[in-house]
Amino acid sequence: MTGKFATLSGDANVKAVLGPTNTGKTHLAIERLCAHSSGAIGFPLRLLAREVYDKVCAIKGPKEVALITGEERIEPPGARWLLCTVEAMPRDTEERAFVALDEVQLAADRERGHIFTDRLLNARGREETMLLGSSTMEPMIRSLLPEAGITTRPRFSTLRHAGAAKLSRLPPRSAIVAFSAEQVYAVAEMLRRFRGGAAVVMGALSPQTRNAQVALFQSGEVDYIVATDAIGMGLNLDVSHVAFAGLSKFDGVRQRRLTPAEMAQIAGRAGRHQKDGTFGTLSGGGRDVAFTDEEVYAIEEHRFAPISHLFWRDGDPRHDNLDTLIADLEAKPGEPGLVPAPEAIDLGVLKRLAEEPEIAAGVTSPALVARFWDVCSLPDFRQLGIENHARFVARLWQDLRSGDLGSDYVAARIAELDKPDGDIDTLQGRIAAIRSWAYICQRPDWVLAKEEMAARARAAEARLSDALHGRLTERFVNRRTAVLMKTMGKDANLLRVELAEDGAVSVEGEVIGHLDGFRFVVDARTGHDDRKLLLAAAERHMPELLAQKAGHLIASQFGELTIERGEILRGEQVVAVLREGKAIAAPRIELARELAALAPVQRTQLAEALDLWLARELAPLAPLTKLEEAARDPAAGSEVRALLLSVIAGRGVIARERTGLAQVPQERRRELRKLGVTIGALDIFVPALLKPAPRKLLRAIGADRRFLREDMASVIPGGQKLPAGYRHAGKQAIRVDMAEKLFRAAHESRGSGRKRFIVDAALGTSMGLAPGSFVRLMREAGFRKIPAPVLPEGAFGPPQPDLWEWRAPRKDQPAARKPEAAPREGNAFAALADLMR
Numbered sequence: 001m002t003g004k005f006a007t008l009s010g011d012a013n014v015k016a017v018l019g020p021t022n023t024g025k026t027h028l029a030i031e032r033l034c035a036h037s038s039g040a041i042g043f044p045l046r047l048l049a050r051e052v053y054d055k056v057c058a059i060k061g062p063k064e065v066a067l068i069t070g071e072e073r074i075e076p077p078g079a080r081w082l083l084c085t086v087e088a089m090p091r092d093t094e095e096r097a098f099v100a101l102d103e104v105q106l107a108a109d110r111e112r113g114h115i116f117t118d119r120l121l122n123a124r125g126r127e128e129t130m131l132l133g134s135s136t137m138e139p140m141i142r143s144l145l146p147e148a149g150i151t152t153r154p155r156f157s158t159l160r161h162a163g164a165a166k167l168s169r170l171p172p173r174s175a176i177v178a179f180s181a182e183q184v185y186a187v188a189e190m191l192r193r194f195r196g197g198a199a200v201v202m203g204a205l206s207p208q209t210r211n212a213q214v215a216l217f218q219s220g221e222v223d224y225i226v227a228t229d230a231i232g233m234g235l236n237l238d239v240s241h242v243a244f245a246g247l248s249k250f251d252g253v254r255q256r257r258l259t260p261a262e263m264a265q266i267a268g269r270a271g272r273h274q275k276d277g278t279f280g281t282l283s284g285g286g287r288d289v290a291f292t293d294e295e296v297y298a299i300e301e302h303r304f305a306p307i308s309h310l311f312w313r314d315g316d317p318r319h320d321n322l323d324t325l326i327a328d329l330e331a332k333p334g335e336p337g338l339v340p341a342p343e344a345i346d347l348g349v350l351k352r353l354a355e356e357p358e359i360a361a362g363v364t365s366p367a368l369v370a371r372f373w374d375v376c377s378l379p380d381f382r383q384l385g386i387e388n389h390a391r392f393v394a395r396l397w398q399d400l401r402s403g404d405l406g407s408d409y410v411a412a413r414i415a416e417l418d419k420p421d422g423d424i425d426t427l428q429g430r431i432a433a434i435r436s437w438a439y440i441c442q443r444p445d446w447v448l449a450k451e452e453m454a455a456r457a458r459a460a461e462a463r464l465s466d467a468l469h470g471r472l473t474e475r476f477v478n479r480r481t482a483v484l485m486k487t488m489g490k491d492a493n494l495l496r497v498e499l500a501e502d503g504a505v506s507v508e509g510e511v512i513g514h515l516d517g518f519r520f521v522v523d524a525r526t527g528h529d530d531r532k533l534l535l536a537a538a539e540r541h542m543p544e545l546l547a548q549k550a551g552h553l554i555a556s557q558f559g560e561l562t563i564e565r566g567e568i569l570r571g572e573q574v575v576a577v578l579r580e581g582k583a584i585a586a587p588r589i590e591l592a593r594e595l596a597a598l599a600p601v602q603r604t605q606l607a608e609a610l611d612l613w614l615a616r617e618l619a620p621l622a623p624l625t626k627l628e629e630a631a632r633d634p635a636a637g638s639e640v641r642a643l644l645l646s647v648i649a650g651r652g653v654i655a656r657e658r659t660g661l662a663q664v665p666q667e668r669r670r671e672l673r674k675l676g677v678t679i680g681a682l683d684i685f686v687p688a689l690l691k692p693a694p695r696k697l698l699r700a701i702g703a704d705r706r707f708l709r710e711d712m713a714s715v716i717p718g719g720q721k722l723p724a725g726y727r728h729a730g731k732q733a734i735r736v737d738m739a740e741k742l743f744r745a746a747h748e749s750r751g752s753g754r755k756r757f758i759v760d761a762a763l764g765t766s767m768g769l770a771p772g773s774f775v776r777l778m779r780e781a782g783f784r785k786i787p788a789p790v791l792p793e794g795a796f797g798p799p800q801p802d803l804w805e806w807r808a809p810r811k812d813q814p815a816a817r818k819p820e821a822a823p824r825e826g827n828a829f830a831a832l833a834d835l836m837r
Contacts, residue, residue, distance in 0.1 A: 013124075013125070013127065013128055013129055014124070014129040014130075014131065014145055014147070014148035014149070015128065015129065015130050015131070015148065015149045015150075015151065016104075016130075016131040016132075016133075016137070016138070016141050016145075016148055016149070016150045016151070017029075017130060017131070017132050017151050017153060018132075018133055018134060018135045018137060018138055018141075018150060018151070018152050018153070019134075019135055019152055019153035019154065019155065019302075020134070020135070020155045020264060020268055020302045021155070021264075021265065021268030021269065022155050022156050022157060022268060022271065022272060023153040023154065023155055023156065024153065024156065025102075025132040025133075025153060026048075026052070026102060026132065028130075028132075029041055029100040029102065029130055029132055030052060030055060030056065032098060032100070032128065032130060033056065033081060033098050033100065034056065034059050034060065034081070035098075036096075036097040036098035036125075036127060036128065037080065037097050038080040038081060038095075038096045038097045038098070039080075039081050039082070039096050039097055039098030039099060039100070039125065040081070040082035040083075040084060040089060040090065040093055040096050040098075040099050040100075040125075041082070041083055041084070041099075041100040041101075041102065042084050042085065042086040042089040042099075042100070042101045042102065042119055042123065043083070043084065043085055043086065043102045043103075044085070044086060044102060044103045044106055044112075044116075045085070045207075046069040046070070046071065046072070046085050046207050047207040047210060047211065048102070049067060049068075049069055049083045049084060049085050050067060050069075050072075050083075050207060052083050053065060053067040053074075053083040056081055056083060060080075060081055062076065063076045063079075064076070064079055064080050064081060065079055065080075065081045065082075065083065066079035066081070066082045066083070067082075067083050067084075068082055068083070068084040068085075068088045068089070068090070069084065069085045069088050070085060070087060070088050070379060070439045070442065071435050071438035071439050071442060071457075071458075071461075072438065072442065072454075072458065073442050073454070082096070086101065086102075086106075086112075086115055086116055086119055087112075087115055087379075089119060089123065091122070091123075091315075091316075093123045093124060093125060094124055094125075094126055095126070096125050096126060097125055097126050097127045097128070098125045098127060098128050098129075098130070099123050099124060099125035099128075099129050099130070100125075100129070100130040100131070100132060101116070101119050101120060101123060101130075101131050101132065102132045102133070103116075103132065103133050104116060104120055104131045104132065104133035104137055104141075105133040105134040105136055105137050105261075105307060106133075107120055107137075107140075107307075107310040107311065108307045108309065108310055108311065109311070110251060110252060110253070110311065110341075110342050111252060111342075111344060113310060113311030113341060114311045114312055114313035114315075114341035114344070115315075116310075117310045117311060117312045117313075117338065117341075118312075118313070118315030120144070120310075121144065122315065131148070134261060134265075134304070135152055135302070135304070136261055136304050136305070136306050136307045137306075137307055138150055138152075138306065139306045139307070139308075140306075140307055140308075140309075140310055140337055143336065143337050144310075144335065144337060144338075155268075155302065156272075156274055157271040157272070157274055157275055157276045157277060158271070158276045158277075158300075159264075159267060159268060159270060159271060159276070159277050159278070159279065159299065159300055160276070160277075160278050160279075160300060161278070161279060161280060161291065161296045161299070161300060162241065162278035162279065162280040163280050163281075164280055164281045164282065164283035164289075164290065165243065165280055165281075165282065165283060166282070166283050167187065167190055167191065167194065167282055168194045168195075170195075170224065170241065170243055171240065171241050172223035172224075172240075173223055173238060173239060173240040173241065174223070174224055174225075174239065174240065174241040174242070174243055175224070175225045175226075175227060175231060175237065175239045175241070175242045175243070175269060175270070176191075176198070176224065176225070176226045176227070176242075176243045176244075176245055176282065177226075177227055177228070177229060177231060177232075177242060177243070177244050177245060177266050178226065178227075178228060178245040178246060179228060179229060179245075179246050179248065179249035179250070180228075180250075181202060181204070181228075183245055183246065184200060184202060184226050184227070184228060185200075185476075187226045187245055187282075188200050188226045188475075188476040189475075189476065191224050191226065191476070192475075192476050192477065195222075195223065195224055196222065196223075196477070197222050197224075197473075197476050197477030198217075198222055198224035198225055198226045198476055198477070199213040199214065199216040199217040199222055199224070199225040199226070199472075199476075199477075200213055200225075200226050200227070200472050200476055201213055201214065201225060201226070201227035201228070201230060201231055202227065202228045202230060203228055203230040204383070204428055204432070205428070205431075205465075205468070206431045206435065206461055206464070206465045206468070207465075208461065208462055208465035208466075208469075209431070209465040209468045209469050209472070210230075212465070212466070212469040213225075213469060213472060214237065216473065216477070217237065217238075218237065218238055221477075222477055225237065225239070226476075229249065229262070229265075229266055231266065231269055232262070232265040232266040232268070232269065236272060237269055237272070238272065239269050239270050239271075239272075239277065240270060240271065240275070240277055240278065241270055241277065241278045241279065241280070242266060242267050242269055242270040242277070242278075242279045242280075243279070243280055243281060243282050244263075244266070244267075244279070244280070244281045244282070244289065245281075245282050245289070246289055247263070247281070247289055247290075247291070253342075259304075259305075260294075260295050260298040260299060260304050260305075261304040261305070263291075263295060263299055264298070264299045264302065264304065267279035267299055279299065308337070309337055309338065309339045310337060310338055310339070311338075311339060311340070311341035311342070312333040312335075312338040312339065312340065312341060313329060313340070313341040313344075313347075314328045314329060314331055317329050317373075319366040319367075319369040319370040319373065320366055320369070321363075321364075321366075321369060322350075322354045322360060322363055322369060322372075325350070325369055325373060326347075326350065326351060326354065329347050329350075330347075345379075345380050345385075345386060345389060346376050346377045346378075347376075348386040348390075349376045349386060349389055349390045349393050350372075350373065350376040352386060352387070352390045353376065353390055353393065353394055353397070356394070359394060359397065362401055368401070371400065371401075372397060374443070375393055375396055375397050375400060376393055378392075378393055378396070378436065378439060378440070379436075379439060381432040381433070381435040381436050381439070382429065382432040382433055382436065383432070392436075396440070400446060404445065404446060404447055404448045405440070405446055405447045405448065406448060407447065407448045407449040407452065407453055410437065410440070410441065410447055410453045411453065411456060413437055414434065414437055414453070414456050414457055414460050417430045417433050417434045417437070417460060417464070418434070418459075418460040418463060418464070420463050420464055420466070420467035421467075423471065424468065424471045424472060424475065427464055427467055427468040427471060428468065430464050431461060431464045431465060431468060434457060434460050434461045434464060435461065437457050438454065438457035438458060438461060441453040441454040441456075441457050442454055502514070505520065511523055561575065561613070563578070563614075563617065563697070563700040563701060564700055565700070565702065566578045566587075566700075566701055566702030568589070568610065568614070573592075574592045575591070575592055575610075576589045576590060576591050576592055576610055577589075577590045577592065578590075578701050578702060583625060583628045584621075584624060584628065584648065584651070584698075584703045585618055585621035585622070585624045585625045585628070585703075586615075586618070586625070587614075587701050587702075587703075589607060589610050589611060589614060591603060591606070591607060591610075617697075618697060618701070620691070620693040620694045620697055621689075621694055621697055621698070623652070623676050623686050623688040623689055623694070624648065624651070624652060624686070624689060624694070626675055626676065627644050627647060627648050627675060627676075627677070627686070628648060630644055630671075630675055631644040631645050631648060636671065637668060639660070639663045639664045639665070639668065640664060640668050640671055640672065642660060642663070643659050643660060643661060643663075643664055643672070643684070644672075644675075644677075646658065646659045646660070646684075647659070647677060647684055647685075647686065651689070651698050651703065651704045651724060652685060652686040652688075652689030652690065652694070652725075653683060653684075653685035653686070653689070653690065653724065653725050653736055654683065654684055654685070655682065655683055655684075655727075656679070656680065656681070656682055656683055656684050659684050661679065661684065676688055678737070678740065680736065680737075680739075680740040680743070681740060681743040681744075681781045681782075682727065682736070682739065682740075682743070682780055682781055683727065683736040683739070683740070685725070685736050685737060685740075687737050689725075690712060690725045690735060690736070690737055691712060692710060692711060692712045695708060695709075695712060695724060695725065696708065696710070698724075704724055706723065706724040707721050707722070707723045707724070708723055708724065709723035709724075709725075709726070712725065712735065713735070713768075714734065714735050714738045714767045714768060715729075715732055715733070715734050715735075715738070715767050715768035715769055715773075716732065716733050716734075717731070717732060717733070718730065718731045718732045718733045718773075719733070727739060727777075727780075728776075728777075729769060729773040729774070729776055729777035730770065730772050730773035730774075730775075730776035730777070731770070731772070731773060732768075732769060732770060732773040734767070734769065734773075734777060738767055739777060741763070742763060742764055742767075742774075742777065742778070743778075743781045745759075745760070745763055746759045746778065746781075746783055746804070746806075747806075749804075750804075750806055755805065756786065756803040756804065756805055757803065757804055757806075758801050758802070758803065758804070759778070759783065759802075759804045761774050764777075778804070780809075781809065782806050782807050782808055782809040783804050783805070783806050784804065784805045784806070784807070785802055785803075785804055786802065786803040786804065786805060787802055788800035788801055788802050788803065
């Protein structure tokens with residue numbers, strides 16, 4: 001047996017990169033693979049191999065990259081980079097410049113460990129070999145590969161224990177891990193009732209179904225995923241918390257408690273890259289469903305007992321005859337740290353069929369022994385056990401012993417399984433069976449028309465996987481509850497609530513009931529468990545529902561409504577008059593006299609509908625409402641309230657000198673800014689109220705009788721009567737917020753303490769201000785232009801720029817009173833004035 005371990009020395013080009021989950025090991029391997037002229041990586045899962053294949057294809061191009069798994073082979077001629085499952089990884093890796101093996105700690109796994117051990121000992125790259133896995137493998141690597149270099153990588157994020165929690169109290173973006181299909185289904189059913197559902201991931205699912213379920217979770221359609229321990233390897237999820245529904249599992253031999261390393265592999269799914277994660281258990285599961293202090297410490301600190309042995313089986317047995325083959329497969333290793341692998345199902349099937357004389361008698365040559373061993377190595381996708389799987393293999397061997405399988409026969413077997421009807425268990429069974437035929441069709445010498453049959457098998461698996469995903473989603477996802485649970489507690493204005501013409505009410509596309517008049521009625525198909533939730537959602541959204549109902553009601557009875565001159569109009573007909581209310585932005589509605597003939601109930605309903613409609617229409621005046629609420633708050637202080645009342649009286653803009661700003665302490669002015677009030681050089685204003693929509697509304701409801709500029713342009717021609725929100729600038733007028741922008745730009749040019757400085761007039765020009773208007777405007781804010789001297793006659797060179805000076809205007813003071821006109825001469829008042837002088 002010494003030849004079996006010839007590669008244990010001379011491994012200076014082997015590098016082991018070890019560490020817990022979320023350390024970027026796989027990403028590093030992809031980078032190294034792409035840096036070499038050729039290479040191969042072996043992965044523990046077909047799903048992970050496919051994911052990395054897509055990434056490398058995006059870098060190198062699909063013609064240069066191959067995917068090799070048991071059920072799928074995409075091998076362009078001359079492909080230089082291979083992404084494989086470990087079982088399907090070619091043995092002639094020396095031809096590749098780079099070789100990597102992922103999750104090498106699986107060499108200690110009872111079922112597949114011997115395959116990983118064989119690759120660990122024998123798979124080598126011409127220039128570089130990389131082993132990726134847990135730090136628990138370090139002692140074994142040092143023992144078996146003493147010349148290998150070992151690098152340990154820390155986890156990018158922290159992992160903390162969060163204790164036990166009820167299923168109904170789990171935070172969003174949680175993964176719940178169970179260890180049987182029955183427990184997975186039970187947890188998913190409860191989440192459907194409490195949280196709208198969950199995605200389901202189990203090892204028995206096909207990769208396509210697993211991808212679809214993961215996408216359901218990753219997209220945010222559901223906030224929970226329930227999985228077996230298959231989640232612990234190869235799935236990169238946006239999970240913030242992992243909850244264990246149990247801490248023991250059946251390992252094929254006995255029911256046992258998970259080791260701390262296995263717990264950490266699963267818990268490590270929480271938190272990705274720089275995002276921290278937590279782990280815990282579901283409460284109510286008994287004393288055994290709780291972490292010990294030692295286990296919590298080990299998981300949080302990533303400290304685990306090292307792996308003491310690896311399972312080994314001869315990876316290149318002799319094929320002289322069946323007895324020699326079985327003897328080599330049962331041989332014991334001759335190296336410390338390696339132990340014989342437990343009997344895998346392929347060896348069990350081989351031994352079972354070798355006992356049948358009619359089969360053994362036909363396996364006479366080394367070529368037939370090798371072919372027979374390949375057939376016995378067919379994976380037991382259907383989990384039938386040795387006896388049942390051996391019968392399937394025996395039937396397959398009968399067909400293959402004399403040649404290839406006919407394409408008609410294979411197509412008929414695939415067609416028998418390609419039926420997307422049935423329940424979850426039925427579809428899972430068909431997918432497992434079709435995976436067996438996909439594996440068979442990938443063998444190079446088993447099936448005629450191999451490419452066509454392989455394509456048919458993949459297509460059938462895709463259709464069955466889609467059907468299974470649909471069944472899982474239908475059973476374990478209540479989309480209506482999921483939508484409502486995700487949005488309860490959020491701002492109702494952020495939700496898409498719709499009212500159909502027939503009165504049906506839907507939230508985010510899901511019908512939850514209908515409006516009967518102005519009363520909400522829950523959907524008749526709703527179960528008892530969902531009724532409270534839907535009633536709560538309806539109550540939360542009732543104002544918006546009634547507003548939509550009012551819109552439909554008004555549209556059907558009055559047509560399109562408008563607000564003009566303090567009235568609500570339908571065309572030229574007055575529907576209601578707006579009277580002064582408690583706030584400027586909340587006028588009181590008084591129905592028109594023509595509607596007095598309506599019944600009291602109808603009038604009340606119509607008035608309520610109009611109130612809701614008007615509140616929605618006046619939404620652009622929310623900043624003004626905010627000021628009014630602050631002005632009524634005694635905590636604001638008298639100075640701030642007085643200033644706010646001045647701004648409100650000016651409908652959002654007022655000259656600074658008229659506000660009494662000097663009475664407001666500096667520290668209280670921050671409160672004004674939080675309310676959206678800008679304290680400018682010449683004006684105090686609310687920028688949000690200078691837009692066209694609020695200005696039009698103020699005039700339409702009768703709250704501002706001043707001249708209105710429809711487009712609220714930055715600069716307009718001047719005149720004796722200016723629109724609201726503008727101030728004079730020579731022969732032009734400028735909107736006050738634009739004027740403030742010019743003043744601030746000038747102060748920035750002035751810097752700190754400079755007496756004379758340069759002001760760039762280009763900003764004013766870009767707004768449309770003429771040079772003279774710009775100078776007049778700047779003078780109002782205390783800026784004085786000092787024209788540059790003219791170049792002497794005959795002198796050449798660029799003209800000097802104009803300079804400016806600034807002197808603080810007497811702002812914050814009452815405007816100077818105009819001098820009183822002198823009394824005209826010739827009357828008693830004039831004489832009295834002379835005496836006083």
